[in-house]
Amino acid sequence: MNDRLAQSDRAVRALDAANDVVELLRLLHGALRRAHNESFGDANELAAKLSMHVHVMRQMAEMLRRAIDEQVAGQAQTRRSVPAGAGDVAAVTRLISR
Numbered sequence: 668m669n670d671r672l673a674q675s676d677r678a679v680r681a682l683d684a685a686n687d688v689v690e691l692l693r694l695l696h697g698a699l700r701r702a703h704n705e706s707f708g709d710a711n712e713l714a715a716k717l718s719m720h721v722h723v724m725r726q727m728a729e730m731l732r733r734a735i736d737e738q739v740a741g742q743a744q745t746r747r748s749v750p751a752g753a754g755d756v757a758a759v760t761r762l763i764s765r
Contacts, residue, residue, distance in 0.1 A: 678739045685732040692725040 699721055703714035 674742060678735070678742055681735050682732070682739055685728065685735050689725065689728045689732055692721060692728050696721045696725055 696718060699714050699718040703711055703718055706714055
């Protein structure tokens, strides 16, 4: 039982961390877009390049958050003794609906 609790706590902390990363990158991306809009020349180009890279990082952070969320959901299903294969159908359905 304690092992399950520890795993559950770890999963919640991982999800919180992923949410923090997504939020920080969202704020950074917004600041870079503002810098891009308000600057010119080399600074404008650099802000645009940084913004583009942060956008890619944001997408990856969203993927991380979804993966951790699915892991947490999978642990919850396992605890409820879901029949074998039922989790696979749910995972495929989530992937298709993205």
